[in-house]
Amino acid sequence: MLQIKPIVFLFLLRASALPFYPDEQKHLSALDYFLLTFFTLFVFYAVVRITWAVICCFVPEPSFNFDGWTEEETQSYDLARAFEAAHPPNSIPTDITPDQRQLIQEKGVYAWSFISDMDQNVMINDRTEVTFLGGEVCVQTNLPISKQQPIYYFEVKMFEKPAGTKVGLGVATKPYPSWRFPGFNKTSIGYISSTGRKHFNDPFDGFEFGSTYSEGDVIGCGYRPRSGTIFFTKNGVKVGDAFSGLKCNLFPTIAAYGPCSLHVNLGQMGFVFIEANVGKWGLAPCEGSLLPPPAYGLDQDTILLEISPGPQSTSQVSAANVQKPPSYIGMLAPRLPSITVSSPPPSYLEGSSERAPLLGDYDSDE
Numbered sequence: 001m002l003q004i005k006p007i008v009f010l011f012l013l014r015a016s017a018l019p020f021y022p023d024e025q026k027h028l029s030a031l032d033y034f035l036l037t038f039f040t041l042f043v044f045y046a047v048v049r050i051t052w053a054v055i056c057c058f059v060p061e062p063s064f065n066f067d068g069w070t071e072e073e074t075q076s077y078d079l080a081r082a083f084e085a086a087h088p089p090n091s092i093p094t095d096i097t098p099d100q101r102q103l104i105q106e107k108g109v110y111a112w113s114f115i116s117d118m119d120q121n122v123m124i125n126d127r128t129e130v131t132f133l134g135g136e137v138c139v140q141t142n143l144p145i146s147k148q149q150p151i152y153y154f155e156v157k158m159f160e161k162p163a164g165t166k167v168g169l170g171v172a173t174k175p176y177p178s179w180r181f182p183g184f185n186k187t188s189i190g191y192i193s194s195t196g197r198k199h200f201n202d203p204f205d206g207f208e209f210g211s212t213y214s215e216g217d218v219i220g221c222g223y224r225p226r227s228g229t230i231f232f233t234k235n236g237v238k239v240g241d242a243f244s245g246l247k248c249n250l251f252p253t254i255a256a257y258g259p260c261s262l263h264v265n266l267g268q269m270g271f272v273f274i275e276a277n278v279g280k281w282g283l284a285p286c287e288g289s290l291l292p293p294p295a296y297g298l299d300q301d302t303i304l305l306e307i308s309p310g311p312q313s314t315s316q317v318s319a320a321n322v323q324k325p326p327s328y329i330g331m332l333a334p335r336l337p338s339i340t341v342s343s344p345p346p347s348y349l350e351g352s353s354e355r356a357p358l359l360g361d362y363d364s365d366e
Contacts, residue, residue, distance in 0.1 A: 089187040094249040109284040128264040138255035147225035153281035161215040165258030167193040171250040182253040210239040
């Protein structure tokens with residue numbers, strides 16, 4: 001690039017001097033026009049960059065309002081910033097693998113489940129029943145939302161939620177801080193219970209969105225993969241579209257600050273939002289479409305143990321089909337001389353009715 005600039009500059013000088021030339025010398029070649037156009041665009045780009053740098057020097061940096069924050073909230077914010085710097089969003093592979101896709105085909109929506117770390121103050125029962133025990137905790141599903149259907153949807157019921165507990169739900173990418181609400185960090189969207197506001201990469205004030213929600217309410221979250229639109233519902237009524245243009249791998253995410261119990265419906269039962277039931281917007285069908293492989297160890301109707309085709313089971317296979325090992329007993333026994341018997345010995349009970357004289361058997365007359 002350093003070698004091109006002097007050449008372009010020389011051609012620009014040549015072009016700028018053409019008006020002072022005689023008419024017969026006012027001629028530019030195709031290469032002159034190309035270099036002149038390129039240099040003009042380069043100068044325009046440089047002017048824009050310099051102008052933007054000058055404007056940024058006089059515009060103050062955005063000031064974040066930390067007024068009213070506790071020391072714990074400030075520490076959580078600082079730790080989240082450090083986490084993002086060390087683990088940027090989408091820095092790990094999150095696409096559904098072939099093994100995971102086969103698991104979805106076998107189990108359907110039951111392939112999804114919420115997972116937690118060992119050090120998190122949370123309990124997960126039956127895959128989707130999440131009980132927060134205190135503190136600021138966030139959990140996500142093991143699998144992302146698919147992108148094959150037009151709309152995907154899930155609902156969260158506030159089963160037990162004290163008035164002082166703060167809850168947030170939405171979607172987020174991975175890796176995501178295990179103690180942050182969805183919407184407070186990059187590439188995440190959340191709907192907060194205490195304020196009714198929506199957050200998108202914003203841990204501060206957020207934006208006005210809907211009403212607050214408490215124990216007994218059912219909050220739904222939907223995702224349109226084609227447009228990247230996230231929308232929320234409350235008790236079967238649509239609150240509205242929150243954001244659009246988010247087209248990355250997103251995971252259902254719920255968080256709480258304080259003790260509470262939340263039940264998540266990923267599609268394993270009917271939704272409160274009727275339109276989701278009609279459109280079958282669950283993360284996957286309730287039942288899988290692929291049968292699991294046969295169990296090992298069965299002695300009947302097992303293709304792995306089948307010897308010959310046909311309806312017969314292994315217990316009905318004749319012993320003739322099984323090859324026996326050769327016997328070595330005859331090879332080890334000594335060879336004995338053969339004895340030829342001309343006729344069998346006389347029977348003592350056949351022929352004459354008289355008994356043959358035996359030793360010690362005498363007639364009494366003698």
